[in-house]
Amino acid sequence: MSEETQHLVKALRRIREKPLDSTDDLAVRRGEFVSVLNRIYGPGSPQEQQVNRIKYYRRVGSGSISMGGAVSGFAVSENFAECKKRLHGLIDGAVEELESLGLPTKPSPASSGLSVSVNQTVNLNVVIEAVKDELTGQQLKELREALSEPGTPEQKRSRVLEKAKSFGSDVASNILAGIITNPQILGSI
Structure with missing residues (x-):
């Protein structure tokens, strides 16, 4: 494994090991992961798109309020655990890919193989x-x-x-x- 690949794997593992206990942590880890992905694959890669599809939501269902002000029937649902699991899975997949295949070859900017401004x-x-x-x-x-x-x-x-x-x-x-x-x-x- 090349030295550059080792550094990238190490960076991904550091991101994976950081606490991920809140939606703020989720946003920060996503940003850190996308930053590393851009170094590996370039901006707008399919891997980055997968990370960007991880969306946190919190929904409150309807219920009723009694005359005494007691609330019943409200249901709160969120997908934080699912978001955390997906992000960790994508990071683990990126680490496995780098360890087994190394860095991807980047296509040349010109179809003829010339590098031009x-x-x-x-x-x-x-x-x-x-x-x-x-x-x-x-x-x-x-x-x-x-x-x-x-x-x-x-x-x-x-x-x-x-x-x-x-x-x-x-x-x-x-x-x-x-x-x-x-x-x-x-x-x-």
Whole structure:
């Protein structure tokens, strides 16, 4: 188990061992647990959603008041014990998962496997749109096939260059012009 995983397991166990005797404790433990879950899975994970579905309620049923002011028939129900049990169960499950499987791998932010910032994503989209605007459907298909064939990045680059040359010099020039004259790019040149 990695050192990071050990620290996370230890943090979860500390949360599990803290007193959970009131609704205030419940709210604090939920917050602490969600904080650790966000470090493990990222915000909005299914695990966080499960914790957020733990809702405490206290209901008072109807009854009657006699002439002397005595109250009868009021029933109070609450789900604190159930909330506590569910929270402890989720914490125990997270500990077991980390101990047996380790930390989950986090998906990369871009589908192509590139790690890009917001500005780079916009610029990448400009390039992709310029290519799509200038190539025919058949040409795009040929480029995709050249890229999907096995090989090193250098071999793929060579195949793409050969394909681009076969489309004619006008196509490459038009793609470059489309990229450079795009308002999102033009301002940064």
